[in-house]
Amino acid sequence: MTTTRLASTVGGRIDPITAAVIGGGLNSIAVEMGYRLARMSYSSIIRESEDFACAICDHEGRQLCEATQSTPLQSGPIAGYLAGISRRFEEVGDEWRPGDVVIHNHPYYGASHQPDVAFCAPVFVAGELVGFSVTTAHHLDLAALTPGSCGIVTATDTYAEGLLLNAVKVEDEGTRVESAWRIIADNTRIPHLVVGDMEAQVAAVKLGATRLVELIETHGLESVRAASEYLMDHSERMLRNQIELLPDGTYEAEGFLDGFLDHPDPAYSKLRIKVAVTIAGSEMHVDLDGTSPQLDLPVNMPFVGTVDVAVYVTLRSLLLDTVRHDAVSSNSGLFRPITISAPEGTLANPRFPAPTIARFCSGNIIADTLMRALAPVMPEAVAAGVGNLKVVAYSGEKDGATWVYMDIVEGSYGGRHGKDGLDAVDTLYANTRNNPIEDIESHYPLRVKRYELAEEGAGEGQWRGGLGSVRDFEFLEDGGFSLEGDGNLVPPPGLFGGGDGSAGSVLMNPGTDGEQSLPSKIAYRRVRKGEVLRTVGPCGGGYGDPALRDTAADERDAADGIGAGS
């Protein structure tokens, strides 16, 4: 039998076919980690709200993939967590060893904020560090001053926000460090849920580590490394190609967050976020100079972990919007064309130990403001002003134990080119899920009395803004809550002639004699049985001249009971 030999596909560098196969393998590891974490976890913030992420990183800590279930605000910071751990290891003379599992949540060492806790396992093959398996997840209660891990709005520094875990080994060369676990269990009001969730994270990172070793065994370390470089270069090129299409120049916008509307000092409210984007060729620089100074209350944003993620996720969603562009791998190469600067001492680059636990409020404004800055050069990719979110920690005592339930209240999108805004969704760099009412009421002494769209208040426009939600919780027993949110003061702005949307609100006991309007940051307060808390999400801004709106769209809105304008 005669055979003709053809050229091998494997040359000096990786061929695109093998690279694509290895890329698929990496993604599927992250997805499997996410599957296991979601299914094994105990608290609704992970299993229902999916406020978590999973990723595999290379030996330098560069992210190579992410689980599709990840919320961007959890996956984006992962490389930063690893960098923070390495920095801490250098300071204390520690190092990564086979069999280690490290817990980390220090917001000035790469963590997004204190409740978002990472577990990281180094992966070794034949004694060589080849990568990391990492998950991050939001934990319900971690030794903050009042129950829950949101609405800690009176914390004056990082220490007041809860337990800081700065590159702590919970497994040391394969041995479980029981004393570290005891510190954690002793510092949460709900150890069963929090430790159970952490165990699920450990199971997920170990699974990811095992799978990465298998992938390397299948393809060889050299090929996996070459494919990793190829995939990061590819993602970079994807973004660069899109930036290059935009006209060079500097584009600016400013946005405002509520801050602390009931604070006696006016310097604590209507805080400014200033964005200037400079496009030069295939590079983009985002400068946050002009942003308000840092505060001794927790709306400051870690520069690494929140500010960078807000910028990256927004630019990616505009430049590589997944409905308009080819899919791109979520890896550290993607953001090489982007640089960010913010003066130290501002909300966007605070000095330790300025508090940061409620930083999502400000980060979402960065994202929205950045989108508005770019609107003139990419009008068909952006939304008009987006409504911000609220997070509520409900808590109480039942059968002698503390219960905590965390509820994420959605915002809405502004109108878009050719489309009205998305109604009542998690926005911009966050993408969690709500908890089913039937799950909430089955587990906590709460009753959800109303979950509807806000019918009035969408910004008028050729394409109107999206609608916020109205959500009422009744306490069936005495309890309490704390709340952090934003968007109660400045309505999401209209775009290209569209009208502004409407601000959100927080009300106690609406429609009763005891009705009381509350600000968007509420420190823990006790609530009596029968009292009702209402949250109203902002409605998005309008896009384009309202006079150009299709009359059929107006008629449909009218039939649906939706009135635009505030």
Next chain:
Amino acid sequence: MLFVGIDIGGTFTDLALYDSETEAVRVHKVRSTPDDPGRALVNGIVELCELADVTPDELDGVLHGTTVATNAVLEHRGALTGLVTTEHMRDVVHIGRHQRPQPYSVMQDIPWQARPFVRRAHRVGVAERIAPPTGDVVLALDEDAVRAAGRGLHEAGVQAVAVCFLFSYLDPAHEERAAAILAEEMPGCFISTSAGISPQFREFERFTTACMNAFVGPGTGLYLERLTAALAAREIDTDLLVMRSNGGVASVAEAAARPVTLMLSGPAAGVLGAQWAGSLVDRNRLITFDMGGTSADIGLVTEAGVQEASARDTQIAGYPILVPMFDIETIGAGGGSIARVDDAGAFVVGPRSAGAQPGPAAYGFGGDEPTITDAHVVLGRLDPERFLGGEMKLDVAAAEAVIDGLAEQLGLSRQETAEGILTLANANMAQTIRSITVERGRDPRDFTLVAFGGAGPLHAAELASMLNVPEVLIPPHPGITSATGLLTSDLRYDLMRTVFMVQGQVDARAINTQFEELGEELIERLVRDGAPRDEVKVDRFLDCRYVGQGYELRIPVGDGAFSDGTLDAFHRTHEAEYGRSSADPIEVVNLRVTATGQRPRLSRVAVGFGDLPSATIGEAQSVWRVDGELVELPTKHLLREKLPMDVPVAGPAIVFQRDTTIVVPPGWSAIAKASGPLMLSIEN
């Protein structure tokens, strides 16, 4: 007895007639008639009867896999639908889980917002409230409000209504009362209750399922009604049974009442057909792999039966759907999948497809993008003269031209590019198969890959190699596996109820009473639809989790009574699924009961054999990857129906069959088994 199984696909309607006395199977294929799918079905039956020399009135059963309900959802063509729901909850179906389906997109549409089953104008809240944990009524149903809602919706021309109240899975009384009132106010209207479709918690998903059911209800009912009449007009007055997503068939009345259970009708029949093919050679651990023109459907069979989907993961066209379904993963890889270089130079295969028109370049209908089929042509795996039994001649030059275009972009040779297309497509499919095997603690080496559909047998052996699956099974009639699957189905009805009971406080008596009630109701339904009462098989299951977890795992209770020891199985299931168990208390979330009414079924089929010389029709050069290198090897061309019985044939070889082409790569051998299947196995 004579039974006919009919699977209606987008292009062809496949029919299989089975005579249970002689075990003879007769197959037939006619062009589908998408404007009125029943026409092809009825005409096909008449033609098939003529071929088999029987008269239509001799038929004892017609079993049908349908895409009518599925297409209504995919194309969003359904009835004008209304929703009556708990006051202040009318936007639950619009807000959903408040998550954007795509995390990195501003311009996306959210299916339930952009294409709602029920517009807000037709969503009405009425005062009522049921509360957990036991379903207490904390606010009585406002019957006048329901009546007024019904009148208003009737005036608006609404043809179907979903009644969806919070916590109805704990007590459906409010939903049922409201449905009765609406039936009075809205004569002729199709009415679904959420607990009647799927009594389990998570309101957005349950409500959406009920709305989807209402949306497709009138259209599906009309289709089945017309079909019954058309069959009767041809003197086919036997039972018409319809395949559901759970792999059981249902009567027309049952299917018409719950059309949302028909969404995977065709693919479920395919899995059953594969399971049957496995039984011919005593294999019961199977990965089923149905690859057609645009996509591949992958399912799993173990000794416990066909793997069912977890309700948390099931969706149709992006909408959640909470009904029992086979766990069938669909990925965008088929013969028409397009290979290309993306915006930044990376290599991508699928999910974009050239479809049937223009189709692959090799079809010669003007397709100018390289597809998986073109890659097979270039590598010599599809014979241009024998495609579809020689009915369609393939254009080799056109296939080479499109592959060459891609090769230039990639900087690879023609063969490397074509082989790369197959490698990447196979890698994507292997990833999906790993997600339902390795990732759930199952070793693919213990499984047989059952490959069918037009393209499945082309890919099967190389896909199996990637997964270390040692054996591939090609069913006797790979192109009509779904139609044969229909002939192996039983009547199967399911019921479930959410209970929420924590270990230590589990009321075993209450569970057993509810199991009895659910079982009795199912038996009634099966008997009504013709199953002999004493032959009905009832199986009980519990969905459980550790207290605090959000995802349930299913454990079997068999047909016996529940006792506290029953829960021990959960720890083992958790360990198998996630690699660890816990000492935490277990929460029972759902009770499930499945009742099966057995039907006469396809057992074995007669197949013909020849000898190797008569099977061999030639030899040609084809390109293969051997030990990482691409090599061109002389490759035998063989005819499937002439293969000798039980004689192994070493690869590389291409085996031609009227409705598919089977690839036997180097290192593999093929053997035609007396019982019908062709088995491929890797040589040691």
